[in-house]
Amino acid sequence: MDILIPDSDLQKLCSTEREQNKRLGKAGAKKLRARLADLQAASRVTDLVAGKPHPLKGDRAGQFAVSLDGGRRLVFESANDPIPVGDDGSVVWDKVTAVRIVFIGDYHD
Numbered sequence: 001m002d003i004l005i006p007d008s009d010l011q012k013l014c015s016t017e018r019e020q021n022k023r024l025g026k027a028g029a030k031k032l033r034a035r036l037a038d039l040q041a042a043s044r045v046t047d048l049v050a051g052k053p054h055p056l057k058g059d060r061a062g063q064f065a066v067s068l069d070g071g072r073r074l075v076f077e078s079a080n081d082p083i084p085v086g087d088d089g090s091v092v093w094d095k096v097t098a099v100r101i102v103f104i105g106d107y108h109d
Contacts, residue, residue: 001042002098004079010101024072024104031068032104038066039076039099046094055093062091063102071106 005011013019014036020029035051042048051066056075065073076099077091078084084095 001039001044002079003036003039003076004098004100006100007102010104013104014101024068028069028072031072032074035066035068035074043097044094045078045096045099055091060107064091064093064096064099068104071108072104073107074101075103075107076101 005014013023014032017029017033020032024032031051038048038050045053045064048066051068051074053064053066056063056065060075063075063077065075067073078093078096079098079100080096084092086092
C-alpha cells in the first residue's frame with residue numbers, strides 16, 4: 001500500500017527510531033514500526049489484521065485507526081483519488097490502496 005505522510009513532524013516520527021523512542025517509549029516505538037510495516041505490506045486497508053484495525057466515527061468519520069500501545073493510535077485516511085465511497089457516503093475501506101497518516105497519539109484525551 002502507498003503511505004503518504006505530508007506533515008513533517010509525523011514524517012520525522014515515522015522515520016526516526018530515536019524520535020519514536022523519545023516520544024512513544026520503546027514499546028510504543030516498536031508497535032509503530034510494526035504497524036507501519038503492516039501498512040506497507042498490505043494491498044488494501046481491509047488486509048490489516050494486527051492492532052485492532054477499525055474505521056472511526058463522529059468527528060473522525062472518514063478516518064481509520066490501528067492501536068499502538070496504551071491509548072495511542074495510528075490514524076490515517078484514504079489517499080486514493082478519488083476516495084472510494086459507498087452509496088451512504090462512507091469510505092469503502094476494502095478499495096483503499098493508498099493512505100495518508102494524519103495522527104499518532106491518543107485522540108481520547
